[in-house]
Amino acid sequence: MTEPQLLRTPLFSRYARYEGVRCIDFGGWELPVQFSGIQKEHEAVRECAGLFDVSHMGEFYVEGPEAGGFLQQLTTNDVSLLKPGKAQYTFLCYPDGGVVDDLLIYMLEQDRYMLVVNASNIDKDWEWLVEHVPDEGVALRNASADTALLALQGPLAESILTPLCDGTQPASLRPFTFVPDALVDGIPALLSRTGYTGEDGFELYVAAENAPALWDALMQAGEPAGLLPAGLGARDTLRFEAGLPLYGQELSASISPLEAGLVRFIKWNCGDFIGREALIKQREEGIPRSLVGLEMIDRGIPRAHYPVHAAGTEAAIGEVTTGTQSPTLKVNLGLALVNRSYANIDDLVEVEIRGRRLQAKIIPLPFYQRNRAAKQH
The missing domain is CATH 3.30.1360.120 (Probable tRNA modification gtpase trme; domain 1)
Structure with missing residues (x-):
């Protein structure tokens, strides 16, 4: 074969x-x-x-007199805020609040949009759009190739x-x-x-x-x-x-935008988008997990899926989603999804690396932010 x-x-x-x-x-x-x-x-x-x-990223065109309303029903941000020449970061969500994909919407002109989706999700996203497209008023075109x-x-x-x-x-x-x-x-x-x-x-x-x-x-x-x-x-x-999420690590079908700390891209009053009720319930009851930044105190590099423990607890309180030695900051850092009870800045936790528990501290995100006042040379 x-x-x-x-x-x-x-x-x-x-x-x-x-x-x-x-x-x-x-x-x-x-x-x-x-x-x-x-x-x-x-x-x-x-x-x-x-x-x-x-x-390798995917590009879909969504066109027609009902295109804006269609996207409003499928995505978490407020499509009605877009004007021709403006783009928006947003999510496609499942009914349970998990993420189908994170994407960009470009408003090309009235009733005409381009969606930019993650390469690994092109087929899945296309099927999701086709599954929900109305019988009239919206035309879809996959221009990725x-x-x-x-x-x-x-x-x-x-x-x-x-x-x-x-x-x-x-x-x-x-x-x-x-x-x-x-x-x-x-x-x-x-x-x-x-x-x-x-x-x-x-x-x-x-x-x-x-x-x-x-x-x-x-x-x-x-x-x-x-x-x-x-x-x-x-x-x-x-x-x-920069603390930016990667689908499959900080976002997924089982990780909601609220857990990933991306509530600012959810507009609660712009219509009944798919996943809204589940996300409202999470907001009201409190999210079970939070994405946090970790800085290693002990020597070791946190990697994806390494368990995270609270000091003195046997069961893991979460796991690393991404980790590396920061090329800019020269320290070992990680993003981790942990039980919200242990998600406080300056809390000490332990990352399990090859069977050893190494101490780390929860720190604010993003790890790096450019000087926005810097002038170009």
């Missing part, structure tokens, strides 16, 4: 240019975990800029991108806004400003066939500033330091 062929993005041909590139199977995709080293790529994004290939996505992240992202833009000034984009018809080095692109690294950054959605030329143009423009290609490893350490 032959192994299934791994999927490749339109930029796969560019990976071989980098001697240190190492690809892995990431949810059925052959993607680079690093190009020159996770630490080096992480530092580039924090200090200058990094370029990510995130073309035809769309490439590049993410330019870091404090110098704006200055690298600006000379390539014809007619669009990246500086004019506020966070979570976008231009649907930008020209970047002559290539049509939807240009947005969101980010998943804790730094300033831009996303460029382009036709799949145009992705290699755009990658080349961005890398050439950014070379004098120290731009590096960055892989999945740095993407994970960057989002982790």
Whole structure:
């Protein structure tokens, strides 16, 4: 029996240019975990800029006179707040309050939206939308295979991108806004400003066939500033330091947005979205678990699924969802989902690492926050 062929993005041909590139199977995709080293790529994004290939993400179009109402019924945020050129972070939830996926909604124009979903959830999310779409008034289109996505992240992202833009000034984009018809080095692109690294950054959605030329143009423009290609490893350490969730770790069918500390993306009075009643019950009765930040006191690195204990208790009070040595802060940190009774800042807990209980302290999130007043050089 032959192994299934791994999927490749339109930029796969560019990976071989980098001697240190190492690809892995990431949810059925052959993607680079690093190009020159996770630490080096992480530092580039924090200090200058990094370029990510995130073309494995999914893009769905939702169109029609009932499109806005349909999305309002399926997602937790308030779709009615969107205007053309604005984007929104939100959740699809199951009736019990668990998360189908976290996603972005872009309002392209009246009655026309683009959803950006996690690569591992493309099929599941599509089936969820199809299952709930009304008989009339909404048309769905899965454009994932035809769309490439590049993410330019870091404090110098704006200055690298600006000379390539014809007619669009990246500086004019506020966070979570976008231009649907930008020209970047002559290539049509939807240009947005969101980010998943804790730094300033831009996303460029382009036709799949145009992705290699755009990658080349961005890398050439950014070379004098120290731009590096960055892989999945740095993407994970960057989002982790910024306290941003990863589906399957900090969010899942069994972890609600409330438990993940993301209540600000739930709008209780914008309609009866799927999962609302269960989430209201959680809010009123109190969430059973909370996502917390851990800083190791004893020497050891917390990893996903390591049990977390309260001092002197036999049974675990929770488990680590993500953990690593922070490349920026140089300390061992973790995100953990724990019983809410033990989720207080400065509480001491123990992380079980290879059979040994090592002491850690609960600390505030995010671990890292950029200086928003910093000027670009």
